[in-house]
Amino acid sequence: MSERLKIHTAPSAFPNPQRVRLFMHEKGVADQFDEQLLDMAPGGEQRSWQHYARNPFGEAPTLEWADGSTLSETPAIVHYIDQSYDGRKVTGADALTQARDMMWDQRCYLHVLLSGASHERTSQDPYRAFGFPQPAARTSFHARKRRRRPVR
Ligand SMILES: N[C@@H](CCC(=O)N[C@@H](CS)C(=O)NCC(=O)O)C(=O)O
Numbered sequence: 085m086s087e088r089l090k091i092h093t094a095p096s097a098f099p100n101p102q103r104v105r106l107f108m109h110e111k112g113v114a115d116q117f118d119e120q121l122l123d124m125a126p127g128g129e130q131r132s133w134q135h136y137a138r139n140p141f142g143e144a145p146t147l148e149w150a151d152g153s154t155l156s157e158t159p160a161i162v163h164y165i166d167q168s169y170d171g172r173k174v175t176g177a178d179a180l181t182q183a184r185d186m187m188w189d190q191r192c193y194l195h196v197l198l199s200g201a202s203h204e205r206t207s208q209d210p211y212r213a214f215g216f217p218q219p220a221a222r223t224s225f226h227a228r229k230r231r232r233r234p235v236r
Contacts, residue, residue, distance in 0.1 A: 087149065087150060088116065088117065088118055089117055089118070089147055089148060089149055089150075090117065090118045090119075090120050090147070090148040091104065091108070091117045091118070091119050091120065091145060091146075091147055091148075091161075092120045092122055092135065092138060092139075092144055092145060092146040092147075092148065093105060093119060093120070093121065093122070093144050093145045094121055094122045094123075094124040094130075094144055095121070096124055097122075097124045097130075097144055099193075099197045100143070100144065100145055100158045101124075101144045101145045103158050103162070104145040104158055104161055104162060105145075107162050107165070107166075107174060108165065110174050111165065111166065111169065111171050111172065111174050112171050112172075113165065113169045113171060116169070120148075122135065122144055124144065130142050130143060130144055138154045138156075139154065139156045141156075143156065145158060145161060146161075147161050147164070147165075159186070159189060162174075162175065163175065
């Protein structure tokens with residue numbers, strides 16, 4: 085792979101940016117990418133217009149080519165890198181091993197990571213659970229509602 089790609093990520097964001105970072109280190113290719121760290125505070129750089137142009141959900145991780153084209157979604161990024169970079173095939177060298185890797189990845193993501201993350205998000209703000217951008221009006225509506233709650 086001659087072109088050096090950017091990976092937009094954040095060490096502080098769990099689980100998806102970390103899934104890609106762990107995978108890149110496991111494959112031994114992390115130093116072949118330009119890691120662009122997003123300040124992922126709530127409503128942070130991942131929700132800037134620059135990042136929405138790369139990823140319409142305002143999420144990380146996202147891979148970016150020099151011509152501005154992008155690839156998002158953790159399993160798609162992992163699949164692309166594993167297939168197109170030299171080194172051990174971390175997700176499996178044959179179709180059945182790859183399919184089993186995908187099966188466990190889906191199980192871990194849907195039944196462990198996503199359910200934990202959804203609980204955390206919905207307990208704070210219902211719109212975040214679905215990854216919707218948050219217009220100021222919505223945010224202030226929820227902020228007003230929270231302020232009215234009695235302090236326990
Ligand atoms: N389906 C996406 C999910 C990516 C995602 O949810 N990333 C989170 C961090 S774990 C994010 O960027 N959230 C944006 C935010 O919190 O504003 C993937 O598989 O990569």
